[in-house]
Amino acid sequence: LGEISWHQPATKGEPPSPxxxxxxxxxxxxxxxxxxxxxxxxxxxxxMNETWLLSTQEPMKWELADVMGDVPSPRWRHSATLLPDKTSVLVFGGLCKGKRFNDTHVFSSDKNEWNIKESAGTPPHPRSHHTASLVHFEAEDELSMPKDKVFVIGGYGGPGTCRDFYMDVHILELDTWSWTKVGDMRGTVPKPRSDHCVCVSGHKLILSGGRGWSHSKTETGFFNDTHCLDVKTMEWTTPPGYNPDDEKPVWWPSLPTTLWNHMAIAIESVPSDKLF
Incomplete structure (x- = not known):
């Protein structure tokens, strides 16, 4: 990966407020x-429900977008997922003044236009602090087509005034815009949580950290665990610990500390992807 370093690029224009x-x-x-x-x-x-755009071309410049269409209501702790066309962003859920949402909006960055996406099936309960990850599936045979699906995992919310942490998995099929809740999960399902992080590595979703109930539903705890969901088999696994006797030992330690509201990304590397 070469040298890893941070720098703050110079930008023009008035930036968004804190x-x-x-x-x-x-x-x-x-x-x-x-x-x-x-x-x-x-x-x-x-x-807020502002849409800001930052050009990545030099010179980088901020601008408050003059958008058209059905702009989502003000919210935070929602999810935003880049869709396969690489120009559209799917926004799901979030909260505002205690109210959680489970609506779906798409922003077309090439048109500066928002659209409400009506979908079939039953969407997840209203929630915030969840994750929504795009996974590409290759065609299984000559008669089938490749598919793209968005996996919504966990979060905090519930119907009406109910509030709870979740560890359910919902799939949005982008070819039909239909929701499906995964029923029987294999393996050891992680504890319900919000504020976790999910990274995509091939056909696996790597979940780390988060916040949830500790010993009872009166005390909040924080996590430093790591779990892996194989989206082909729908099986949760806890990555193996380090075994020096293995021919090619793999070490997936716990996070160095409890983490929540953190970010991580899986980057392709040799001999295996690296999680930053």
């Missing part, structure tokens, strides 16, 4: 920022 719980999604040569909770221009706290 905020948290927003999303940043790379779509083509622009980065799409949506929503968040923070301070508005007049200094007041607010939940």
């Amino acid at each position: 905020r948290s719980g927003h999303t940043l999604t790379v779509a083509g040569d622009r980065i799409v920022l949506f929503g968040g909770c923070g301070i508005t221009g007049d200094g007041q706290p607010s939940v």
Whole structure:
């Protein structure tokens, strides 16, 4: 991977106001920022539904997008997933002033347009602090077609006034725009949680950390565990510990500390992907 270093690029234009719980999604040569909770221009706290664009071409420049269509209501702690066309961003869920959402919107970055996506099936319960990951499936045979699916995992929310941590798995089939809840999961399912992180590595989803119930539903705990979901077999596994006697030992330690609201990304590498 070469040298790993951080730097802060110079940008032009007025940047977004300070905020948290927003999303940043790379779509083509622009980065799409949506929503968040923070301070508005007049200094007041607010939940937002602004769409900001940052050009990745030199010079990098911020602009508040003049958008069309059905803009999502103000929210934060939602998810934003880049779709296969590489220019559209799928926004699902989130919360605003205690209300959770389970609606689905798509932003077309090449048109600066928002659209509500009506879907078949039963969507996940309203939630926030979840993850939504795009997975590509190759055609199984000459008669079938490749498919793309979005996997929504976990989060915090519930119908009506109910509130709980989840570790359910819902699939949005992008070819039919239909929701399916995965019923019988194989393996050891992780504890219900929110604020976790999920990375895509081939046909596996790697989940780490998060926040959930500790010993009872009155005490919140935090996690430093790592789990892996094979989306072909729908089986959860806990990666193996280090065994020096193995011919090619694999060590998947626990996170160095409990982590939540963190970010991670799987990067292709040799001999195996690396998780940062």
